[in-house]
Amino acid sequence: MTTDCGQEPVRPPSGFDAILSFFDALSSFAILVGVASLAFAAWSYQRNRRATDIQGLTFDVGQNPVATVVNGAPATAEFKPSATATGPGVRFGARTAFWVDDKLMKASMWESSERGRFDLDSEPMTGEVTIPVDLAPQAWFGIAWDTVVGRGIRTEFVRVNLRTQKLQRWKWYRFVGLHRWWCEQSWLRVLGGGQRRQAGRWKAISGDTTPGWQFPT
Secondary structure, eight states: OOOGGGOOOOOOOOHHHHHHHHHHHHHHHHHHHHHHHHHHHHHHHHHHHHHHHOOEEEEEOOBOSOOBOOTTOOOEEEEOOEEEEESSOOEEEEEEEEEETTEEOOGGGEEOOEEEEESTTSOOEEOEEEEEGGGGGGEEEEEEEEEEETTEEEEEEEEEETTTOOEEEEEEOSOHHHHHHHHHOGGGGGGTOSOOOOSEEEEEEOOOOOOGGGSOO
């Protein structure tokens, strides 16, 4: 068969070419299936982790309704807050703490408790503190516990305000190692480096606000 202008003749695809095209398409489809499978496995892991490793908490600020005044000093209020584990999951190395704004209270001002393992069967974790009444809106009670992240251990925090009962959790910045390196570079102080800064921030969270009438009776 000849063609015009000296062009090569166009040959219909052979059976071998058709087989190669089929396997090429099949390999592309297999890659897509593999990527989808990996994505689904990662999603399933995160879902299962949330379902089994993260437990709820119930806080009680335990405020004594009677304020105390001694020799004309500022009135003080006593708090005996507690945290109770709810739902599935376990926290390890749990301990309680008190804060004034973003700083820990002096250890001599409060009593705390520690648990190597804190779960649904554990007794509530408690604390006790006596502070000036005017300081209560700035005071927080919470718990800390250890989690495994990569090859290291990281401490997580959740706390409740003793007056408003608002909830917060500590959110670590994504690149903690880079943040730590930046804070150590004193020669970059003119650009903001070499300064001690927290590697995270407190983030407000909401508790369970489901009204009782929505539950079965």
